[in-house]
Amino acid sequence: MKKITVIAAGVAMIGMSVGSTASASGQVTDVKDWNTGEGEQSVAMTLTPDRENGIEVYEVCSACHLLEGWGMQNGTFPQLAGQHRNVLIKQLADIRALNRDNPTMYPFALPESIGDEQAIADVTAYIAALPMNPDNGKGDGTNLARGEELYKKNCPQCHGDNGEGNQEKFYPKIQGQHYAYMLRQFEWIRDGKRRNANPDMVKQIAEFSNDDMRAVIDYTSRIAVPAANLGPIGWQNPDYD
Numbered sequence: 001m002k003k004i005t006v007i008a009a010g011v012a013m014i015g016m017s018v019g020s021t022a023s024a025s026g027q028v029t030d031v032k033d034w035n036t037g038e039g040e041q042s043v044a045m046t047l048t049p050d051r052e053n054g055i056e057v058y059e060v061c062s063a064c065h066l067l068e069g070w071g072m073q074n075g076t077f078p079q080l081a082g083q084h085r086n087v088l089i090k091q092l093a094d095i096r097a098l099n100r101d102n103p104t105m106y107p108f109a110l111p112e113s114i115g116d117e118q119a120i121a122d123v124t125a126y127i128a129a130l131p132m133n134p135d136n137g138k139g140d141g142t143n144l145a146r147g148e149e150l151y152k153k154n155c156p157q158c159h160g161d162n163g164e165g166n167q168e169k170f171y172p173k174i175q176g177q178h179y180a181y182m183l184r185q186f187e188w189i190r191d192g193k194r195r196n197a198n199p200d201m202v203k204q205i206a207e208f209s210n211d212d213m214r215a216v217i218d219y220t221s222r223i224a225v226p227a228a229n230l231g232p233i234g235w236q237n238p239d240y241d
């Protein structure tokens, strides 16, 4: 009963926020304004995570991201498993604060649904420790040499040589992520639709054509994830029955 009311309220708020953010527009344009750590993000980072509550909260998330946190190859839902915890905290706090539009998830991510900053601390620690999907979605493999060239020229300074990202700097791990999800995000970042995106990445990829974009993301989707970070094929999360 209670949950349904909360979701309805969330959906009503989305309607309002879409109208207001559309006019405010506002992809961050100066890197000084990116990742200011305001609001819930800095609070969540100081709290000690509680694993049991992390499992409890993650059950809500699993409706879309699946119990294993592996997401879907078709890109509808990203893999979350194994992502740097700082990245998860930032993205979740940004989504809750409407700094990153995610109307599908928004009502489920609100404090009324999962709890305050402690819930962010708990669920992100839980997710970051999950083993990753050994079979992420890939592109069509037709332009990999070009993709590799573009990657090496434009991406390692932030995402690392192997797409491993950077926990301290809040740069996402992109190795092992689904192709279709990454393609959508990359396009939104290039075209100014992911408002919380790092402005230096936006500049770096501004001249990418759609073909360049597909090539570099296809290459990225094939970067090997270290075996120690992968779950076995068909792994089922033993924390749920």
Ligand code: HEC
Pocket: 057, 058, 060, 061, 062, 063, 064, 065, 076, 077, 078, 079, 080, 087, 088, 091, 092, 101, 102, 104, 105, 108, 109, 114, 123, 172, 184
């Ligand atoms: C109703 C479906 C749904 C639910 C429930 C849901 N999510 Fe999501 N989540 C999504 C979608 C869809 C995206 C990708 C949005 C996009 O493409 O911009 C996403 C993206 C994310 C991202 C960003 C990932 C990245 O790589 O940047 C994080 C972090 C995340 N979700 C965490 C959570 C957590 C934690 C919960 C539970 C509290 C949760 N989600 C519940 C649908 C959902």
Ligand code: HEC
Pocket: 078, 090, 150, 151, 154, 155, 156, 157, 158, 159, 170, 171, 172, 173, 174, 182, 183, 185, 186, 196, 197, 198, 200, 201, 204, 205, 216, 217, 220
């Ligand atoms: C200046 C640093 C920088 C450069 C260069 C850069 N990125 Fe990023 N990238 C980021 C940051 C930071 C984010 C997360 C932005 C945010 O806070 O929402 C991101 C997000 C992404 C995402 C979305 C990840 C997710 O989980 O949602 C993809 C995909 C991506 N980058 C791919 C690339 C590729 C491919 C290149 C090279 C062509 C590249 N980036 C170059 C910093 C960079």
